[in-house]
Amino acid sequence: MSAATALAPALPPRRSRLRLIVALLAPIALINAIGFLAPVLNLARMSFYEVEPTGAMREVYTLATWAKMVTDSFYAELIVNSVSVSLGITLLTLVCSYPIALYLHRSTGTWKTILLVLVISPLLTSAVVRTYGWIAILSDSGLVNNALGALGLPPQRMMFNLTGVTIGLTEILMPYMILALLAGFGRLDPRIEEAASTLGAPPFTIFRRIILPLTLPGIALGCLLCFVLAVSSFITPKLLGGGRVFLLATEIYDQAIVTLNWPLASTLSILVLVIFGGALVLYTRALRAIL
């Protein structure tokens, strides 16, 4: 108490402090209200508007679009497909990133700095450019197929299908995953691993019983981040999927820009938001179980 009053002598207790907190929070709250909350509410409202057969939107409320979500199996499939593809990509990203993050965590000095810069450097290029890079590698006359051809092997279709989207997105998400994992590796301590070793634990047991549990917070954070990014990613699935891989983000784009069915696009957007909310709840639960 005395320390608190010493630090903020000008503040009479409670009410004025509350006023200060409100005053400090107001600007960001305002920005969020105008820039985020209002559009989302508007989106929610739009999802209840009626669509005429011509495609024009009428400001008449109806449950028709939402009913379509339930009755038309295409949308149920779209959601299940989006979530499962994103989960798969997240898992693959985790598997690819974990060893790199662990190695990075354990390296020291200049070497660590160099590696860290290498990990972050892809983020300096836009996802569009990197996706075009993958097109150059994966397309029918790309690097991989040329190499296969030179070896006398049959060409592989790696673009305009799920394989291409998965490869591209995994690579694009890896820097995020590695950084999130590193942020969550704080509890790792070489002494703890040595202690386990002296107690009779062989290397793999140390990984399973010590390293893995201690890095779970990082894994949870990385998976949440990458899942959210995967579900909402649009450019990479659009370019590498070539309109043949149906995911929520690409479908929203098509409905909003191509078909101009805004109520449908709004409804799908709200569903994406619900999925994010679900992921966040799951993350919080997981974190509570871990710690």
Add this chain to the structure above:
Amino acid sequence: MTDQSTAPGQGTDGTAGEGFLSIRGLTKRYAGFTAVDNFDLEVPKGELVAFLGPSGCGKTTSLRMIAGLVPATAGRIVVGGQDLTTVETHRRDMGLVFQSYALFPHMSIARNVAFGLEMRKVPKDEIARRVKEAIALVHLTGKEEHKPAQLSGGQQQRVALARALVIRPSILLLDEPLSNLDAKLRDEMRNEIRDIQKSLGITAIFVTHDQGEALTMCDKVVVMNEGRLEQVGTPVDLYERPKTAFVASFVGRTNRLKAVAKDGTAEFAGQRVLAPAGLSGPVQVMIRPHRIALSPSTGGEGVTGTIARAIFSGDILQYDVDVGGQIVSVELATRGGETVLAPGTQVSLSWRPQDIFVYGAAA
């Protein structure tokens, strides 16, 4: 421990020394410097041995080589007749207590202690029984379900001790286990570790930079300096018969004085003292402050000096006496009623010949 007959790396030439733990020629070289140089040691079963030395002397590296956490460049480590030099850490059957405790933060106290037994595939009910015993041994009954972070430093170190002991290791290794504890707790843990080690009859190695810990707790002390073994002996040996100038000055307090030796005798402030044969030129003369007798009368036996400073600290009265330009500290146990001599007073100092040590002036 039934797997000893099939364990890899078992010595076939059976050259086990007298000790239960036998270390021969153990060396660790890194690029550019030698951390541990030709370390030889025999430790009989049930002894508590201290590795004592300043930081960077190689004591922790030696301990880590015994545990298998650092591979040895050369030399052999034999325990109970079995050569462990190339055996992996997790097959060595040693309990190690770290300075930083190194408890598993995600496991309860009971799970921490049970870990080593689980690795040994001990049956569940036996694990439960032994964990309970080990936790009781370190006075932590009731804390079984706590997480390490919920315990104090002293309690955490006790868990670490229980975790290392519960596996009944062939050797208990303690790496500065008391350094992170405050003074009061340190004294308490010191006695506790000693009592537990004695009652279990376990062979143990205790790494420390604190000579007080080494002298009071251990059966034998290995003094190390710059990767080399300076002296091995009982605490009394080290204190009363230090072999090197380093040991004399590192173990206990001592006066280091400059003198010149000639033909087996050194001369210090006009008094002749015996020097080791063959020593000539500048030498170091060492004498412990409380082994010097001080009398206010000048003349007669001993060397004469002038009191430069008097420090009264309750149970000890310390005089810094200027003898021919060198300061000699003298400590007198107070008995009550003495007068503190003022600086400038002429005094004479004397000592028994066996209390003085002469070493070549290397440093």
